[in-house]
Every structure is written in structure tokens, then in C-alpha cells.
Amino acid sequence: MSQELDWTLAQASQALAEGRSSAQALAEAALRRARTVQARTNAFLAITAEAARSQARLSDGQPRRHALQGIPMAHKDCFARAGERMTVGMRAQRAPDRATATVLARLQACGAVDIGRLHLSEAIAGPSGNNVQFGDCRNAWNPDYISGGSSSGSAVAVASGSVFAALGTDTGGSVRIPASLNGLFGLKPSFGRVSRYGAFPRSLSVDSIGPLARTAQDCALMMQAIAGPDEMDSATVGIAVPDYAGALAHAAQGLRLGILQTDDELDAEVGKGFEHFVSVAARRSGSIQQRRFDDWPLLYPLGDAYAKTEPAQVHAAAMAAGPDSYAKAIYTRTEPGLHLPAVRYIQAGQLRPIMLQRFIEQAFHDVDVLMLPTLPIAAPRISEMDMEAGAAVHSLVPRLTCLTRPFGYLGLPVMSMPMGLDAHGLPMGVQLVGRPYAEARLLSLAHHLSLDLAWSFKPSSLAAAL
Amino acid sequence: MSVQTTQRYAASLEAALQALYGVSSRADQADISQEVLKMNDAIRTLAERYLDPLQPLADFRQVLLRLADSTHPGQAEA
Numbered sequence: 409m410s411q412e413l414d415w416t417l418a419q420a421s422q423a424l425a426e427g428r429s430s431a432q433a434l435a436e437a438a439l440r441r442a443r444t445v446q447a448r449t450n451a452f453l454a455i456t457a458e459a460a461r462s463q464a465r466l467s468d469g470q471p472r473r474h475a476l477q478g479i480p481m482a483h484k485d486c487f488a489r490a491g492e493r494m495t496v497g498m499r500a501q502r503a504p505d506r507a508t509a510t511v512l513a514r515l516q517a518c519g520a521v522d523i524g525r526l527h528l529s530e531a532i533a534g535p536s537g538n539n540v541q542f543g544d545c546r547n548a549w550n551p552d553y554i555s556g557g558s559s560s561g562s563a564v565a566v567a568s569g570s571v572f573a574a575l576g577t578d579t580g581g582s583v584r585i586p587a588s589l590n591g592l593f594g595l596k597p598s599f600g601r602v603s604r605y606g607a608f609p610r611s612l613s614v615d616s617i618g619p620l621a622r623t624a625q626d627c628a629l630m631m632q633a634i635a636g637p638d639e640m641d642s643a644t645v646g647i648a649v650p651d652y653a654g655a656l657a658h659a660a661q662g663l664r665l666g667i668l669q670t671d672d673e674l675d676a677e678v679g680k681g682f683e684h685f686v687s688v689a690a691r692r693s694g695s696i697q698q699r700r701f702d703d704w705p706l707l708y709p710l711g712d713a714y715a716k717t718e719p720a721q722v723h724a725a726a727m728a729a730g731p732d733s734y735a736k737a738i739y740t741r742t743e744p745g746l747h748l749p750a751v752r753y754i755q756a757g758q759l760r761p762i763m764l765q766r767f768i769e770q771a772f773h774d775v776d777v778l779m780l781p782t783l784p785i786a787a788p789r790i791s792e793m794d795m796e797a798g799a800a801v802h803s804l805v806p807r808l809t810c811l812t813r814p815f816g817y818l819g820l821p822v823m824s825m826p827m828g829l830d831a832h833g834l835p836m837g838v839q840l841v842g843r844p845y846a847e848a849r850l851l852s853l854a855h856h857l858s859l860d861l862a863w864s865f866k867p868s869s870l871a872a873a874l
Numbered sequence: 875m876s877v878q879t880t881q882r883y884a885a886s887l888e889a890a891l892q893a894l895y896g897v898s899s900r901a902d903q904a905d906i907s908q909e910v911l912k913m914n915d916a917i918r919t920l921a922e923r924y925l926d927p928l929q930p931l932a933d934f935r936q937v938l939l940r941l942a943d944s945t946h947p948g949q950a951e952a
Contacts, residue, residue, distance in 0.1 A: 600935055643935060648947040659945050709916035716913070728896040740901035744909040746891060752914055755921040761932035762924050768941045776943070799905040819938055846943030 410437035413569035413873075414866045417626035420572055421475045431478030435464035435521050438480035441873060442523060442570040449546040449555070449872045451564035453485050453495055453525045460523040467519050475629050475653075477519030483575040484559050485525040486532055487512050488606040496608045497528040497558075499541040500726065500733045509606025510641065511575055511617055511634045518633050526561025526574060530738045532610040533719065534558055535585050535808040536793045540735035544790055548590050548872040549834055553787045556586030556808075558610075562620045563590040569867025573621040573630050579610040580715050581782075581812025583618045584824035588782035588837025591826045591865055593627050593854055594620045598845045599819030600647050602631075603638030611718035613757070614711070614816045622867070624825065624854035628652035631847060650848040659852035665689055666697040666775035668841065670704050672810050675785045681836045682781050685827040688860050689779065699778060701771045703763065708810060710763065711817035713748060713756045720745030737795035741805070764818050764844075772843055777853055782837035784811055786830040815841060823850040826863050875911075883907050 412420065412429055423429040439457050446452045460480070467478040485495050488505035489512060496502070508516070516522075527545040529537065537545040537560035545560035547553040548567035555564050559576025563586030566574050576583040578596040587594025595618040602617045609615060619630035629652075636649045667686060674682070690696050701707075720742050727739060734742075771778060785807065795801045815822045820841055827838040842850045858864075867873055884907035891897045899906065 599938060647939070650945060650947050655945065703920065706916045706920055709913045710920070713913045713917060716909075724895050724897060731898055731900060736900055740906070743891070743897075743899060743901055743906050744913070746895055746897065747887060747906065747910045748913055752917040752921075755917050755925060757934075758925055759917070759920050761934045761937040763920070764934070764937055764941065765932075799902060802905055802909055819934065843943040844938040844941050845946035848945045849943055 410441060410868070413437055413441055414868050416623045417479055417572035417621060417629060418623070420479055424478050425472055431464040431467035431521060432461070434478065435460050435480050435523065438523050438570055441568065442565070445565065445568040445570045445872045448551055449548060449564045449568065450543050451527050451545055451561040451568070451570065452482070453527055453542060453561070455524040456522065460521050463521045467521060470519070474518040476515065476633055478521060479573070480521045480523050480571050481515065481573050482522060482524045482526050482565050482571045483512065484528045484562050484577060486528060486577060486608040487575065494608065495525070496532060497530040497539055497542060498733070500730065505606070507606055510603040510638045512606070514634050523571060526565055528560055529558035530735050531719065531723065532558045532577060532582065532608065533738050533741060534795060535581055535805060536795060537586065538793065538795050540796065546790065547787065547834065548870050550832070550871050552789055553834055554589065554790050554793055556589035558582040559586050559620065563587055563592055563594070564872065566592055566620050566622060567867060568870055568872040573619055573626055575617055575634070576620055577607060577610065577615055577617050579614050579816050580711060581809045583620060584782050584812050584822060584837070584839060585808060587620050587824045589787050589835060591835030592620050592622060593624050594618065594824045595627050595631065595847065595850070596815070596822045597631070597635065597847055598821040600643040601821070601845065601847065602634050603641040603644045605638055605640035609718070609722055611714045613718060614714050624823070624851050624858060625653065625656055628656055628851045631851070647845070652848055652851055655848040656852050656855050659848045660856050663693060663776040663849065663853065664697065664774060665693045666699040666778050668771055668778040668780045669698055669700050670780065670811070672784050674781060677786050677830045678781050678784060678836055681828045681830070682838060685838050685861070686779065689857060692856060692860060697775050699771045699773065699775060701767055703766065704814065707763065707814035707817060708806065710756050710759065711813040713752060714817065715813070716742065716745030717748050717753050718745070735796060737801040741801050760817065767818055768843060776843070776849065778841040780811055780839050780841070782812065782824045782839050783808060786836065787832070787834035811839065820844060821847045821850055823854050825854040825858060827861070880907065880911070
């Protein structure tokens with residue numbers, strides 16, 4: 409068993425800096441673990457061993473200049489690499505891409521080692537981790553349960569110790585949901601914080617790219633590398649980047665916490681886990697405010713309007729050319745987007761700044777960070793989530809995303825962090841929601857709360873890695 | 875909306891999909907119409923409540939920056 413794969417990214421980086429390990433040793437251990445994990449979870453679409461070895465050799469031969477240098481990673485297969493084909497979780501073969509996604513280029517520039525391409529839901533659509541074309545991805549803690557999606561492989565590869573961190577994309581919860589179900593920290597950054605150039609779109613008005621890792625500190629190291637202005641994504645231009653790792657110790661000091669109350673029904677054990685989490689948080693911040701937002705029930709359909717019309721625009725031509733190239737659930741989830749009137753799409757856009765302003769005024773009144781569970785239900789078994797059955801997709805998706813989708817529409821930063829285990833030993837997550845561009849504060853709070861909760865696990869002890 | 879109107883709307887969807895996009899539906903049209911109407915009704919309700927043709931024009935990204943958390947360092951050098 410490779411003990412070094414139980415290190416956090418920060419610990420692995422420290423070991424490399426002190427000469428206690430090498431990029432090549434870490435890469436070999438990660439590749440061995442990835443092959444074991446693949447057989448049990450289907451987290452990888454491709455393991456690129458030779459390329460990883462070559463990057464690791466290069467890293468070992470150079471002076472150490474960045475915390476991510478020599479660190480094994482892998483990413484959701486929706487980021488372009490120049491001259492290579494990405495699958496986007498679809499069978500239809502795309503042409504090789506002409507450029508590399510900005511986030512991958514930035515990680516490469518830091519010297520990170522890329523060991524493969526990770527599983528994702530078909531066309532980046534779906535919160536369960538199922539994929540008719542490539543097979544389902546399974547939870548790292550127990551392969552009978554869903555991994556969550558659409559950044560399914562990102563969560564499972566990190567939780568199982570195949571890699572120290574991975575990138576995912578989030579439109580309606582696609583970083584936060586798999587992070588929650590696999591006991592990880594997953595950050596959906598504010599709209600405009602991270603360049604989406606070269607990432608296949610789900611919904612360009614909403615999409616964001618963020619890290620999944622085993623600690624908040626590791627997420628901070630990833631954010632430092634990927635955040636910041638990029639002239640290839642106009643949403644990012646002019647937005648400065650804080651020192652995330654530097655702010656970890658102090659950015660949560662003196663903050664005011666609130667609970668966002670919604671009328672969404674919670675499973676009893678999710679409610680109990682959240683109650684415990686809030687009691688721990690209260691010891692840190694003192695009083696905790698209760699907050700509501702009058703229009704909360706209508707935020708989901710607003711977010712859904714973007715999440716259906718914008719993919720419909722992307723996929724309409726391919727749907728006409730080859731309807732059977734898509735799974736039924738993906739196809740039929742896209743169909744309503746072709747019907748929503750243009751007037752409503754325009755209104756959803758005009759309402760967006762208004763709803764954001766109202767949400768900040770109401771829900772963030774005298775509060776810096778809001779808390780609510782990531783999922784309203786405990787981890788479902790794969791057998792309970794048949795997206796292809798009849799019209800099940802239309803009810804199963806909101807069941808998983810009802811607490812996450814509204815924040816994509818609002819463009820707010822949200823960190824999902826572990827809050828404990830359910831009765832079956834599967835992780836449950838909680839969302840920390842900040843005002844725009846509050847990532848430094850959320851990372852710091854998650855760091856301190858995870859210490860207060862004494863949350864930790866060893867990847868080598870999980871079912872996927874044994 | 876009456877049941878009859880909803881049924882007529884659902885019945886029209888398949889033809890619209892084919893005529894506008896050349897796409898064939900793979901779903902029960904009642905399910906699709908329910909999904910479309912859910913989004914439509916929510917946006918319609920909020921538009922009636924908050925949208926006014928003469929209200930100041932707001933850019934979403936600018937509003938995000940204006941409402942930014944105090945830990946955000948502000949505008950980067952362009």
C-alpha cells in the first residue's frame with residue numbers, strides 16, 4: 409500500500425521540497441492506484457501512463473519552483489488539450505482540439521503531472537455519475553452507491569488517492585455534489601473567477617471551473633494556480649486574485665454565520681448531520697442567524713432555464729443529425745430547452761442581477777457566510793437512480809440539485825465540505841455560500857471547521873483503493 | 875391554464891421541434907410540456923414582479939463586483 413497517497417497535496421508538495429519523495433515515485437504510486445481504482449469504480453476514461461512518467465521525469469530534473477510541481481492530478485474529460493480529442497463523456501468522436509484549456513495550461517506551467525482523463529456524465533449533464541456510453545462511475549467509499557456528477561471521476565479519483573486534486577466544472581452542482589458524496593472539499597468559484605476558455609460548455613452564462621481535493625488548503629493551492637484574468641474569457645477580465653493560501657489562517661476571523669432556511673425536505677440523517685455541523689460552527693462564531701429568501705422556490709427554475717436552453721443551443725444540430733448518439737435521459741432533458749420562448753430566456757437574464765441584489769440584501773443581511781446541506785438526501789444506491797427509466801430524469805435531477813442549482817444562477821462562490829457520515833458510512837456535505845468573490849473567506853472557514861470537526865480519512869482505507 | 879390548453883400545447887411540441895430544428899422527440903410530450911411550463915411560469919411570475927422596461931440597465935458581472943465580499947482585493951490591473 410502506498411503510504412504517500414494518503415498525504416494531502418500540501419504534504420506531498422512538502423515531501424518533494426524536502427527530497428523525501430520524487431515526482432517519479434509519486435507518479436508511479438498514483439498510476440498503480442489509478443489502475444486498482446479504475447477496476448472498482450470506472451473513474452478514469454484514460455490513464456496516460458507514459459505521458460505522466462515523462463512529465464514526472466522532467467519535473468524531477470528541474471529546480472523546484474511551485475507547490476504543484478510534480479504533483480499527480482487528473483481532470484474531468486471536458487478540458488481541451490491541443491492536438492488531442494476530449495470525449496465530453498459522449499461516444500460521438502470530436503475532432504482534435506486546436507488549443508489547450510487555460511486551466512490546464514496554467515497547471516502545466518506549474519509543473520503538475522497529468523495522469524489521465526476522468527469520467528464525467530454524458531455531455532456534462534447529470535448529477536448522479538451515470539453514463540450510458542462509458543458505464544457508471546461508482547462511489548469511492550462504497551461502489552454500490554452513486555459517485556455524484558457530473559464531475560464524477562474527479563471526486564472518485566481524489567477520494568481514492570489516485571490523484572491529489574482534480575478539476576471539475578459546476579453549473580447546477582457538478583463540483584459540489586460529487587465532492588459531498590465522496591467526502592471532499594469542492595469549490596464552485598464565483599462567476600468570472602476562473603477562465604472557462606477551452607472547457608466544453610454546459611451553460612456558458614453559468615459554468616464555473618473549480619477544484620476538488622481532500623482539504624481546503626489543497627483547494628487553496630489549486631485556486632492560486634487557476635484563478636485570474638484571461639483575455640480568452642471576457643468574464644474574468646479585471647478580477648484580481650487574493651493570496652488564498654496566505655489567507656487560510658485569518659480570512660475567517662470574526663465572520664458572521666447564517667443558516668439559509670428553505671422549505672426543501674431533508675432526509676432525517678442529513679438534518680441531524682447538519683444540526684451537528686451547525687453546533688460545531690456556532691462554537692467558532694458565536695450566534696448563528698436564521699435567514700430566508702422569499703423567491704427561493706423560483707430560483708431553481710430560473711437556473712434550470714439556463715441549464716436547458718444553453719445546452720440545447722450547443723447540441724441541437726447533433727440531436728437532429730443523430731438522435732441515438734445521446735442517451736435518452738440526456739436527450740429528453742435537453743428537449744425542453746428547445747421550446748422555452750426567447751422572451752423568457754431574455755427575462756431570465758434581465759432578472760439575474762436583480763435576484764442577486766435581492767438575495768444579498770435579504771439572505772446576507774448581517775451575515776458573511778450562509779450554510780445549508782449540499783444534498784437534501786443521503787447518498788442513494790446506483791440502483792435507485794435509473795435516469796433512463798421513463799421520465800424519471802425530470803424528477804431525479806431536481807431531487808439531487810435542489811439545494812445547489814440556485815447558486816449557479818446567482819453566480820456566488822460555494823464551498824462544499826464534509827459534515828460527517830450517514831448511517832451507511834457514506835459522506836454527507838454542507839455548503840458554505842459567500843458573497844461574490846469570497847473564495848478566500850470560504851476556504852479559510854472550511855479549513856478551520858474541518859479542524860473543529862476533526863474530519864479526515866485515509867484514501868488507502870476506502871473500498872475503491874483496497 | 876386549462877387542462878385543454880395544456881393538452882393542446884403538449885400536442886404542438888413535437889411538430890414545432892421538427893419544424894424549427896429538424897429534431898425528433900424521444901419523450902412523452904406531456905412530460906416535456908410540464909418541464910417547459912414550469913420554467914415559463916416561474917420566469918413569467920418574477921418578470922411581472924420585478925421587470926420594468928424603464929428600470930436602470932444592470933450588467934450581471936458589474937453587480938457581482940459591486941456586491942463583492944470584503945476579502946476580495948478589488949479590480950486587477952487591466
